[in-house]
Amino acid sequence: MSLFITFEGPDGSGKSTQARLLVESLHAQGLPALLTREPGGTEIGEQIRNVILSTRNRAMQDQAEVLLFSAARAQIVAALIRPALAAGKIVICDRFYDSTLAYQGYGLGLDLDALRAITRFATGGLVPDLTFYVDVPVEIGLARRQRGETNRLDQKEVAYHTRVRNGYLELARAEPQRFIVIDGTRAIDQVQQEIRARLLPELHARR
Ligand code: ADP
Ligand code: TYD
Numbered sequence: 402m403s404l405f406i407t408f409e410g411p412d413g414s415g416k417s418t419q420a421r422l423l424v425e426s427l428h429a430q431g432l433p434a435l436l437t438r439e440p441g442g443t444e445i446g447e448q449i450r451n452v453i454l455s456t457r458n459r460a461m462q463d464q465a466e467v468l469l470f471s472a473a474r475a476q477i478v479a480a481l482i483r484p485a486l487a488a489g490k491i492v493i494c495d496r497f498y499d500s501t502l503a504y505q506g507y508g509l510g511l512d513l514d515a516l517r518a519i520t521r522f523a524t525g526g527l528v529p530d531l532t533f534y535v536d537v538p539v540e541i542g543l544a545r546r547q548r549g550e551t552n553r554l555d556q557k558e559v560a561y562h563t564r565v566r567n568g569y570l571e572l573a574r575a576e577p578q579r580f581i582v583i584d585g586t587r588a589i590d591q592v593q594q595e596i597r598a599r600l601l602p603e604l605h606a607r608r
Contacts, residue, residue: 402489402491402604402607402608403485403486403487403488403489403490403491403492404491404492404530404531404603404604404607405482405486405492405494405527405529405530405531406423406491406492406493406494406529406530406531406532406533406600407493407494407495407496407497407499407529407531407532407533408420408493408494408495408496408532408533408535409496409497409499409500409503409532409533409534409535409569410534410535410536410537410542410569410585411536411537411539411542411562411565411566411569412542412543412546412555412562413537413541413542413543413544413545413546414535414536414537414542414585415535415537415545415585415589415592416495416496416533416535416585417438417495418589419533419535419583419585419589419592419593419596420436420438420493420494420495421436422589422593423493423593423596423597423600424436424493426593426597427491432491432604433488433489433490433491434490434491434492434493435481435485435490435491435492435493436493436495437477437481437482437492437493437494437495438494438495438496439470439473439474439477439494439495439496439497439500440453440469440470440473440474440496441473441477442473442477442481442494443473443476443477443480443481445473445476445480446473446476446477449469449472449473449476450473452469453466453469453470453473453553453554454552454553454554455552455553456551456552456553456556458553459553461553463505463509463511464511466505466509467501467505467511467516467519468519470500470501470505471501471519471520471522471523472523474497474498474501474520474523474524475522475523475524477494478523478524478525478527479525482494482527483525483527494529497529497532498520498523498524499532499534499569499572501516501519501520502516502517502520502568502572503565503566503568503569503572504565504568506568507564507565507567507568507569507571508557508561508562508564508565508568509561510564528579529579530579530603531579531581531600531603532573532576532579532580532581533581533583533596533599534569534572534573534580534581534582534583535583535585535592536566536569536570536582536583536584536585537585537586538566538586539559539562539563539566540559541586542562543559543562570582581596581599583595583596583599
């Protein structure tokens with residue numbers, strides 16, 4: 402049984418926490434699950450991540466940003482995700498191409514059709530079986546995130562993050578069979594319980 406699950410959400414929505422807890426619970430059930438993240442997840446991807454996030458790179462152009470995210474994605478798909486799926490694993494990826502549509506498409510205003518074409522090239526057409534979209538209002542996500550260190554992308558304005566969130570909600574509405582929208586404003590364990598409950602029928606259907 403292979404299954405490709407992605408987690409999406411605004412910055413600070415708690416999706417990394419939730420992805421990690423879900424993998425721990427799958428492991429506890431003896432299921433072969435692999436956790437990875439974008440941008441990054443491979444040695445080359447982590448190097449690209451550093452270029453994208455470095456505050457030294459303030460001069461980075463939007464198109465360059467898209468292509469760097471896409472380069473990291475091409476690497477992780479071919480080197481890690483596809484082989485793991487072929488080996489029958491459950492792959493859980495913290496962010497995937499919906500992040501590009503939400504952040505660079507809705508956030509920066511780049512052409513969505515162009516982004517979809519670049520994404521298809523990078524992924525070879527790989528689409529998640531299931532996407533948990535962890536939704537929080539922008540102010541909550543930004544407040545949670547302030548506890549961590551800051552990177553280049555953290556310097557975007559609130560209006561940008563609002564466009565990103567609304568973009569995600571539109572993506573989720575357009576593909577209700579793939580997206581599961583989760584209210585991320587609740588306590589960590591409550592959110593996790595809902596995610597596990599929503600995943601259960603999907604796991605059973607694939608056994
Ligand atoms: P993301 O990956 O979406 O940016 P993280 O999982 O890294 O979010 O969480 C960002 C911060 O918010 C962390 O300090 C984390 O402990 C905290 N956090 C995560 N989920 C919740 C929650 N449901 N309620 C309160 N704080 C949370
Ligand atoms: P990360 O540290 O993973 O942030 P978070 O904990 O919020 O997930 O940094 C990833 C940042 O990159 C985040 O602000 C979202 C952004 N991003 C894009 O803008 N486009 C993309 O395609 C991806 C994968 C991420």
